[in-house]
Amino acid sequence: MTAAPHAEHGPEALCAAGTELYERALREGRVSGADAEAAPCLVDFGLLHPAVADLDRLEPASPALALHRLLRAFEERIADERRREQRLAETFEPLLRIGLGQTAGAGSDTPAISVLSGFDRINLAIAEALADASAELLAIHPYTSHTRARAERHAEALVRDQDLLDRGGRIRTLYQHTLRHAPSVLARYELLRGDVEARTLDEVTERLLVVDRAVAFVPGSKDRSLALEVRHPALVDYFATTFDRLWQLATPMYPQAAQQPSLDGVTHRQRAIAALLVEGLTDAVIADRLGMNIRTARVHIAKLAATLGSESRAQLGYLIARSGILDREP
Numbered sequence: 001m002t003a004a005p006h007a008e009h010g011p012e013a014l015c016a017a018g019t020e021l022y023e024r025a026l027r028e029g030r031v032s033g034a035d036a037e038a039a040p041c042l043v044d045f046g047l048l049h050p051a052v053a054d055l056d057r058l059e060p061a062s063p064a065l066a067l068h069r070l071l072r073a074f075e076e077r078i079a080d081e082r083r084r085e086q087r088l089a090e091t092f093e094p095l096l097r098i099g100l101g102q103t104a105g106a107g108s109d110t111p112a113i114s115v116l117s118g119f120d121r122i123n124l125a126i127a128e129a130l131a132d133a134s135a136e137l138l139a140i141h142p143y144t145s146h147t148r149a150r151a152e153r154h155a156e157a158l159v160r161d162q163d164l165l166d167r168g169g170r171i172r173t174l175y176q177h178t179l180r181h182a183p184s185v186l187a188r189y190e191l192l193r194g195d196v197e198a199r200t201l202d203e204v205t206e207r208l209l210v211v212d213r214a215v216a217f218v219p220g221s222k223d224r225s226l227a228l229e230v231r232h233p234a235l236v237d238y239f240a241t242t243f244d245r246l247w248q249l250a251t252p253m254y255p256q257a258a259q260q261p262s263l264d265g266v267t268h269r270q271r272a273i274a275a276l277l278v279e280g281l282t283d284a285v286i287a288d289r290l291g292m293n294i295r296t297a298r299v300h301i302a303k304l305a306a307t308l309g310s311e312s313r314a315q316l317g318y319l320i321a322r323s324g325i326l327d328r329e330p
Contacts, residue, residue, distance in 0.1 A: 006038070011045045011070050018042050025060035032057055045070070068314030074280035093221060112232035115220055122217070122227040123156065129211045129229075130160045137164060138210040138243045139173045143291030154184075158191060165194030173198045174246055176291035177269060180253050189254045199250035202272035203289055205242070213240045266325050270304045273297065274320045277304075 009015055014022075018039035025031045025048060033056050042048040047066055048058040116122045130137065161171055171192075177200045179185050189198065207224065209217040216239045220226030230236055266274070269290070276286045287297035301316075308323055310316035 006040055009041065011041075014045075015039065015041060018047075022047050022060060025058065026063070030057045030059045063318065064312060064314045067318050068312075071280040071314065071317055075282065078280065089222070093226075112230070113235075114229040114231075116217075116227045116229055118225060122224075125227075125229055126209060126211075126217055127156070127160050129215050129217075130164055133164055133212045134167055134169055135212045136169055137161065137171045138208070138213075138240060139171070140204050140206075140208040140243065140246075141173060141175055141179075142204050142207060143176050143178055154188075158188065161196075162192060162194070165192065165196060170195035171197070172243075172247060174204055174243070174250055175200045175253065176204055177202055177251070177272075178291040180257070196254070197252075198254040199247060200253045201246060201250045202269075203291075204246070208239060208243065210236065210240050210243060213237070216240075266304065266307055267300075270300050270307070271325055273300050274304060274325060277301070278317055278320055280317075 006017075007015065018041045021031060021035060021039045022042055025042075030051055031048070033050075036042060036048055036058050043058070045066070046069065047061050049061060051057045051059045114125075116125050165171065171194075173196075175185065175198060180200050185198075189196065206219050207217075211217075213236060214231070216230040216236045218228050218230065218239070220228045230239070272290055273286055276289060281289070283297050283301065284294050286301075287294040290297070304310075304320075305316050308316065308319040310319050
C-alpha cells in the first residue's frame with residue numbers, strides 16, 4: 001500500500017508526523033533515514049541532518065538554534081518586502097503629484113483628491129476645512145521621533161480645535177499607548193473645553209484627519225511634506241469607518257483613563273512587544289511600530305525575557321509561544 005503524499009507546509013505549522021519524529025530524535029539522539037521518509041519536512045527545514053559517522057542516520061538540530069535560524073529567515077523576508085514597499089512608494093510619488101491633483105469628483109469642480117505641498121499649505125487646508133466644520137473631527141496621531149512640530153503650529157491647532165468645540169462639534173483622537181503620559185499631549189487636553197475624547201492603541205495607522213466625514217487628510221510622503229486632501233465620498237467613508245473600528249478597540253485615555261492590566265506578570269506593553277517578537281522583527285522595527293525609542297524597547301524585551309526565564313533571543317520566541325500570553329486577553 002502506497003503511503004499518502006506528504007502535504008506541503010511551513011515550519012510554523014509542523015505536521016504531526018514531523019513533530020513526533022523530531023521529538024523522538026531529540027530524546028534518542030538520532031533516527032534512521034527510513035523513518036524520516038514519512039516526514040521529509042524535517043530535513044527541508046534543517047531540523048534533521050545526516051550523522052557524520054553514519055550517513056544512513058539523521059541527527060536532530062538544537063531546537064533553540066533551529067528556531068533562531070528560522071526566525072532569521074522570516075525577518076529577512078519581511079525586510080525584503082518592506083524594501084519593495086519603499087521602492088514602490090518612491091516610484092509612484094512623482095506620479096501622484098501629476099495624476100491625483102487632476103482627479104475630479106463626479107459632477108463637481110472640486111477635485112476628489114488634491115496633492116498639498118509644504119507644511120504651510122497643508123496646515124492652511126486643514127484650517128480651512130475645520131473653519132467650515134460643525135460636527136466632528138476624527139484624528140489619528142502616531143508618535144514620530146524624527147519630527148517635531150513648531151510651537152506656533154501647536155498653538156494654531158489648539159485654537160482651531162477649540163473653535164470647533166465652541167460651535168458644538170466634537171473631537172475624537174487616537175494615539176499610541178506610548179503617548180498616554182506625554183506632557184505635551186496631556187497639556188493639550190487640560191486646555192481644551194468641550195466634547196473631546198482620546199483613546200490609545202499599541203499601534204496606529206499613519207496620521208489621519210477626517211473632518212465632518214466630508215474631507216480627509218493623509219500623508220503623501222514619508223516626511224509628511226506632501227499630503228493628500230481627499231473629498232471622494234467612498235474614500236472618506238472608508239477612512240471614517242476604519243477610525244470607528246479602531247476606536248472600539250482602543251483603551252480610554254481622556255477624560256477618564258482606563259488602567260492597562262498585566263497578565264501573569266507580563267504588562268500590556270510587553271505583550272505587544274511579544275507579538276512583534278514572534279513575527280521575527282528587529283528591535284528597531286519593534287520600537288518604530290510601537291512608538292518608542294530602541295533603548296526603551298530593549299528594556300521591555302529584557303524584562304519580558306526575565307519574566308519568562310529566557311536566556312537567549314531565540315529561546316524567548318519559543319517561550320512566548322509556549323506561555324500562551326498572546327492567546328489570552330488580560
